[in-house]
Amino acid sequence: MRKLALSDEILMTVEKPARYIGNEINAVMKDAQAVDIRFAMCFPDVYEIGMSYLGIQILYDMFNRRDDVWCERVYSPWIDLDKIMREQNIPLFALESQDAVRDFDFLGITLQYEMCYTNILQVLELSRIPLLAEERTEQHPLVIGGGPCSYNPEPIADFFDLFYIGEGETVYDELFDLYKEYKKAGRTRAEFLRRAASIPGIYVPSMYEVSYNEDGTLAAFTPRYEDVPAQVEKQVVMDLDHVTYPKAPVVPFIKATQDRVVLEIMRGCIRGCRFCQAGMIYRPTRQKDAESMKEYARAMLENTGYEEISLSSLSSSDYEQLPELVNYLIDLCSEKKVNISLPSLRIDAFSLDVMSKVQDVKKSSLTFAPEAGSQRMRDVINKGLTEEVILEGAGKAFEGGWNKVKLYFMLGLPTETEEDIKGIAHLSQKIAERYYEIPKERRVGKCQITASTSFFVPKPFTPFQWASMNTEEQFLEKAKIVKQEVRAQINQKSIKYNYHEADVSVLEGLLARGDRRVAKTILEAYRNGALFDAWSETFRMDAWKKAIESTGTDMNFYVHRERDLGELFPWDFIRIGVTKDFLKREWENAKQGKVTSNCREKCSGCGAAKFGGGVCYEG
Amino acid sequence: MKVRVKFAKEGAMKFIGHLDIMRYFQKAVRRSGIHASFSEGFSPHMIMSFAAPLGVGITSTGEYFDMELNGSMSSAELTDRFNAQMADGMRVLSVRKVPDGKASKAMSLVAAADYTVTFREEKAPSGDWQHQVEAFLSQEQILVWRKTKRSEGEKDIRPWIYKLEASGNGLSMQLSTGSVHNLKPELVAEAFYKYLGQEPQPFAWQVHRGEIYADLGDENGRKLVTLESLGEIIE
Incomplete structure (x- = not known):
């Protein structure tokens, strides 16, 4: 039996010891002596969150298909174990072998949200890897980042040796082959990094020089050497039907946040909402064939024993073979006594029919994401959902027996007025009214409308990347307006209003559009005790405030000012297919409240067609 | 048919709590191709009852649960099918048929x-x-x-x-x-x-x-x- 890295005494002291023992069904065990490359794949958050993430399962499966690579998993030790590991000098270990991460060839860290950045430092420090890439030597693993936040890697560039920009299935093999070759030949870390920088999609921060203008904006971003490309090309998989996908994902012993089979049906989104980074960076929209999805669904259920399956995509209603796939799954799941957990679908006759078949109408709720309260504001953000459509969908659902509705909105969107803000309460009221139009004898009690607002954070590679972000005070003032307006509605008793924390959102704004100089702010916040910032129970604004102050980080510069159209952004060196010209056009359209068609209605010439496939070439 | 499954829980598996072990076995049954009986309703679940919960940290070579099966497999085949699905540290020691009815429930015995x-x-x-x-x-x-x-x-x-x-x-x-x-x-x-x-x-x-x-x-x-x-x- 494997020897665990932690003693019984420690494992019996910490919360949920199952987070640290590995040994799960479908976890891959190999002989460490028989592989050339040991890769520690890390999600810098707690186990239950990290295990729910599909991307790692895909790469874990893909890497381990190679006989010369052993990919293992690492997650952030929760604060209880973090403390013990520091006190007792226990190095961070990978779950499968329980060996120290420090002895691996690679430490890969997925970057799913900005508020995990201090956890990156935790993972490095507990692994005893120097936090700054420049301080690492031949003895240390190469630290590689990937995932959505690597589309602006600059605030964390100092902590990484390299980044992989784009979808992991394309050039990892090339990177591994190169690494093996250099390792065998006894070449240095610096030599490897220099050569790796010319693999498409690989960004090596130390190979680039950055200079700033007097006003603090970026002046130039240039390669230090001639053989290093000036721009890094995002990697995309154009043939999703012949790309590896895990038929036997790892099944945790403890309940993960996403505790089910996840079937990825599509990448990208045709909608073009102007606040949405995923909608831009994952272009072009590519669909997987339903026939192979059916096969995967069956195999994955049989290999994991999960009692639930769900579909993954940015907008499942836009998946053209959805009815065919869903009807197949309904039959399969009734045969296997498996639940189907539906992604949020556009509410129409089809989805209501499907929902009534697979869930208990009385218990389940409908979800709408109008994102903004007024039609004007929805036109600004290019959210194609109209009030008419929402009311019609809600009406049909109420007639069908549902009485719970969840609504998601954002506050602080560009050009927002008080009327737009109040619109959130008014739309909630109209939905409530629609419910009470149903004759009393056919209603099931009161309706419950839950309106939630998050605060808008401008993200790189969106038409709103130039936009000003509100201050914490402005956000809270706006939330108060919504709250009061909800209270003023006739059916206020049927409407519940929630809003997110504003201080975290402002920090997210700093980390999302920051440059290389923000690294010292992150490092300082971590030194001040910031960790697990995505968790309200552990988030410490004081640690961040102190760091912002002591490093002289200008929040107005990074967060609140509107950027000039001519400004060079820290992330501009990455080519995502969608051009900056298109984003500019969309920013102008937004300000004029002009709606842009979705990719299936009419091509808007965003630039993603250069990849030669997907929705750009449908029909 | 009601069967009683005897199993061992050793090694790192001692850190998996009772409720998670129940979920673990439900998944193992699904993977094994053993035909379990399910309850009715929107979220059908396996009819399974454990004899006596074992605390986290305790190992065992004498744990039991009862479950309802459809179809007819021999004790040997059931045991083999279970063991083909076990994580390191878990072993199914025997599977035997027990009388139906509340009085013979593992937990109450x-x-x-x-x-x-x-x-x-x-x-x-x-x-x-x-x-x-x-x-x-x-x-x-x-x-x-x-x-x-x-x-x-x-x-x-x-x-x-x-x-x-x-x-x-x-x-x-x-x-x-x-x-x-x-x-x-x-x-x-x-x-x-x-x-x-x-x-x-x-x-x-x-x-x-x-x-x-x-x-x-x-x-x-x-x-x-x-x-x-x-x-x-x-x-």
């Missing part, structure tokens, strides 16, 4: 269990403790401070210790278990330390459960039989 409490290195009681076990057990009363949901106070645990002896670097014991009098082995070990005039260090021992019994006796005395022996092998 539990009357006693065997445990060993092994002292960890350098954490055993000092002195000649092996030769004190008999004297400890021959006391008329063994009073311990016990806190339950209902009450708190001194309780005599002696009647619920059926056997106790020194074995190797620890104690082996048979204790009353189940819904009527559930005596935990840790409590016996603590009482023994106290009897020796000593205080156990934290994490002084590793507990292992060896077997679970039903009581077929009457007012004249106990007749303990293993839960496994109440089932019959399916040919």
Whole structure:
């Protein structure tokens, strides 16, 4: 039996010891002596969150298909174990072998949200890897980042040796082959990094020089050497039907946040909402064939024993073979006594029919994401959902027996007025009214409308990347307006209003559009005790405030000012297919409240067609 | 058909709690191709009942659950199918057919269990403790401070210790278990330390459960039989 890295005494002291023992069904065990490359794949958050993430399962499966690579998993030790590991000098270990991460060839860290950045430092420090890439030597693993936040890697560039920009299935093999070759030949870390920088999609921060203008904006971003490309090309998989996908994902012993089979049906989104980074960076929209999805669904259920399956995509209603796939799954799941957990679908006759078949109408709720309260504001953000459509969908659902509705909105969107803000309460009221139009004898009690607002954070590679972000005070003032307006509605008793924390959102704004100089702010916040910032129970604004102050980080510069159209952004060196010209056009359209068609209605010439496939070439 | 599954839980698996072990077995059954019976409704679940929950950190070679099956597989095939799906540290030891009905439910049958409490290195009681076990057990009363949901106070645990002896670097014991009098082995070990005039260090021992019994006796005395022996092998 494997020897665990932690003693019984420690494992019996910490919360949920199952987070640290590995040994799960479908976890891959190999002989460490028989592989050339040991890769520690890390999600810098707690186990239950990290295990729910599909991307790692895909790469874990893909890497381990190679006989010369052993990919293992690492997650952030929760604060209880973090403390013990520091006190007792226990190095961070990978779950499968329980060996120290420090002895691996690679430490890969997925970057799913900005508020995990201090956890990156935790993972490095507990692994005893120097936090700054420049301080690492031949003895240390190469630290590689990937995932959505690597589309602006600059605030964390100092902590990484390299980044992989784009979808992991394309050039990892090339990177591994190169690494093996250099390792065998006894070449240095610096030599490897220099050569790796010319693999498409690989960004090596130390190979680039950055200079700033007097006003603090970026002046130039240039390669230090001639053989290093000036721009890094995002990697995309154009043939999703012949790309590896895990038929036997790892099944945790403890309940993960996403505790089910996840079937990825599509990448990208045709909608073009102007606040949405995923909608831009994952272009072009590519669909997987339903026939192979059916096969995967069956195999994955049989290999994991999960009692639930769900579909993954940015907008499942836009998946053209959805009815065919869903009807197949309904039959399969009734045969296997498996639940189907539906992604949020556009509410129409089809989805209501499907929902009534697979869930208990009385218990389940409908979800709408109008994102903004007024039609004007929805036109600004290019959210194609109209009030008419929402009311019609809600009406049909109420007639069908549902009485719970969840609504998601954002506050602080560009050009927002008080009327737009109040619109959130008014739309909630109209939905409530629609419910009470149903004759009393056919209603099931009161309706419950839950309106939630998050605060808008401008993200790189969106038409709103130039936009000003509100201050914490402005956000809270706006939330108060919504709250009061909800209270003023006739059916206020049927409407519940929630809003997110504003201080975290402002920090997210700093980390999302920051440059290389923000690294010292992150490092300082971590030194001040910031960790697990995505968790309200552990988030410490004081640690961040102190760091912002002591490093002289200008929040107005990074967060609140509107950027000039001519400004060079820290992330501009990455080519995502969608051009900056298109984003500019969309920013102008937004300000004029002009709606842009979705990719299936009419091509808007965003630039993603250069990849030669997907929705750009449908029909 | 109702079957009783006997299994072992060892190694790293001792850190997986009771509820997660239930979920683990439900998934194992689904992977194994064994045809389980399900409840009705929107979220059908397997009809499965565990004999006696095992605390986190305790290993066992005598755990049980009952479940309803459709179809007819032999005990040997069921055991093999289960074992093809086990994580390192889990083993299915036997699968036997048991009578239907509430009276024969594993959980309601539990009357006693065997445990060993092994002292960890350098954490055993000092002195000649092996030769004190008999004297400890021959006391008329063994009073311990016990806190339950209902009450708190001194309780005599002696009647619920059926056997106790020194074995190797620890104690082996048979204790009353189940819904009527559930005596935990840790409590016996603590009482023994106290009897020796000593205080156990934290994490002084590793507990292992060896077997679970039903009581077929009457007012004249106990007749303990293993839960496994109440089932019959399916040919």
